[in-house]
Amino acid sequence: MEQSTAVHRLDLGYFVRPASETGGPHPRVEPVLAYLVRRDEGLILFDTGVGAADPETEAHYRPQRRPLEGALAAVGVTLADVSLVVNCHLHFDHCGGNPSLAGKPILVQAVELATARQGDYTIDELIDFPGATYEQITGEAEVWPGVRIVPTPGHTEGHQSLVVSKSDGTMVLAGQAYDFASQFASDQLSRHATLQGLEQPLPTYQPWLERLADFDPRRVLFAHDCSVWEPSRQSG
Numbered sequence: 348m349e350q351s352t353a354v355h356r357l358d359l360g361y362f363v364r365p366a367s368e369t370g371g372p373h374p375r376v377e378p379v380l381a382y383l384v385r386r387d388e389g390l391i392l393f394d395t396g397v398g399a400a401d402p403e404t405e406a407h408y409r410p411q412r413r414p415l416e417g418a419l420a421a422v423g424v425t426l427a428d429v430s431l432v433v434n435c436h437l438h439f440d441h442c443g444g445n446p447s448l449a450g451k452p453i454l455v456q457a458v459e460l461a462t463a464r465q466g467d468y469t470i471d472e473l474i475d476f477p478g479a480t481y482e483q484i485t486g487e488a489e490v491w492p493g494v495r496i497v498p499t500p501g502h503t504e505g506h507q508s509l510v511v512s513k514s515d516g517t518m519v520l521a522g523q524a525y526d527f528a529s530q531f532a533s534d535q536l537s538r539h540a541t542l543q544g545l546e547q548p549l550p551t552y553q554p555w556l557e558r559l560a561d562f563d564p565r566r567v568l569f570a571h572d573c574s575v576w577e578p579s580r581q582s583g
Contacts, residue, residue, distance in 0.1 A: 352493070352513045354520075356568065357381040357418040359396035362410040362440060377571040379410075379440055382520050383422060384511055388491045389430030393509050393520045394570060398443025398473045408440075415444040433496065435522025435570060436503045437463040439470040449478025454496060457483040459505025499524040499555050508559075516565025524553075528574035531567055535576075 359379045369375045381394040396418075397410045416426060431452040434442045436459055445453060460483055463474050484507075488496045493512035500506050502523045509520040525531040534552035538560070541549055559567075567576040 353385040355383040355422045360412040362408040395444030398439045436506045446476040456505035517562045519564045519567040522570045527572045528576045
């Protein structure tokens with residue numbers, strides 16, 4: 348019997364990235380998006396929203412939070428229903444709801460957890476809170492059949508994405524592997540040009556794009572961009 352898989356995008360608010368971090372003269376408002384993967388085995392929550400931060404960080408990013416409980420309720424789920432958590436990485440805008448899921452397994456790359464515990468990386472109270480239950484991974488891991496964690500370092504050394512097989516094609520939950528779908532699309536084109544033997548120079552791209560290509564993704568979704576990448580017919 349074919350596995351039933353559904354993915355729900357959760358709107359968990361937004362923050363304002365200051366001009367000093369946008370590379371331009373203006374600040375930018377960015378969404379905070381998480382994803383709920385619904386399977387016969389249970390529910391996987393990919394990222395958990397913006398956590399409470401110190402006054403300096405709050406003033407710097409001005410986050411506006413949507414409670415995780417409310418976002419889950421909108422798709423008919425409670426915190427207690429969640430089977431396990433996967434964080435793409437442990438910055439405070441991706442693991443903020445983890446303390447409300449105490450006792451649930453949190454799947455994270457070992458290097459990411461080690462870095463977070465060194466301090467001056469995220470909000471410490473969001474890492475080692477009462478009931479924190481980590482399952483540390485090194486490299487790829489199959490969570491359930493057809494659901495796989497794939498390392499996608501760059502934004503952080505321990506960044507990871509979630510690859511989900513569905514009846515209508517594979518979906519990649521890329522977290523903050525890229526800030527924008529357009530950046531992912533640009534690197535995909537660079538990869539195609541390189542494979543087609545186009546004369547150098549060409550832009551470089553992340554080497555793990557080759558691994559993601561093995562899954563022939565039909566959709567790629569992101570943590571801070573509402574846009575969705577889909578392959579063109581020509582590159583399909």
